[in-house]
Amino acid sequence: MLDLQDMRTDYMRGKLDESTVPSDPYLLFEQWFSEAVNSEIKDPNTMLLATTGEHGQPNIRAVLLKLFDEKGFVFFTNYNSVKAEEIAHNPKVAVEFLWLELERQVRILGTCEKVTTRESLSYFMKRSRDSQIGAWVSDQSSVITSRKALQMQIVKMKEKFAKGDVPLPDFWGGYRVIPEQIEFWQGRPSRLHDRILYTKEAEEWRIERLAP
Incomplete structure (x- = not known):
């Protein structure tokens, strides 16, 4: 048996304050994503996508973010895949970006829907x-x-x-994750991390600090 009890890291790189973050979470995500790119993190657009099958079994895999804006976060896949079948059964999904080099995570809860054929074709032609x-x-x-x-x-x-x-195959295209909540996590010393949660309310975002 491996004993991992002594494996720990004290996070010291940054901090996050609810009084200074932008009112729009997409602006903060864009800032963090740009910093991840500039830090030369390998594949900073990797995101973990969690779905749920018809029997309630959670499933998770890594996909690549290919577009994000105020409408949501877009990835592309085969529409006959397991993830697509699970999204069709339950469009509620969870997403996580993990940038350990920056001691940061972004966690998203939301709903997944197909993008338009035009959007899928636009990306497909760039591949x-x-x-x-x-x-x-x-x-x-x-x-x-x-x-x-x-x-x-x-x-x-x-x-x-x-x-x-x-x-463009008719069985291939994009999905957009439309966020209902976006949490920004910044590692801090002694496991007293900064966690800022944005929750969508009508056309506005409520901002709250969560306990570590």
């Missing part, structure tokens, strides 16, 4: 051709016989789309 082919080939989450079978499908699709642009 590399190989990634576009990959979207057609991967029947995400399904069982496959071997890696070789997957590679054979790639060859077939490259032949099929040898001429012209690769079209």
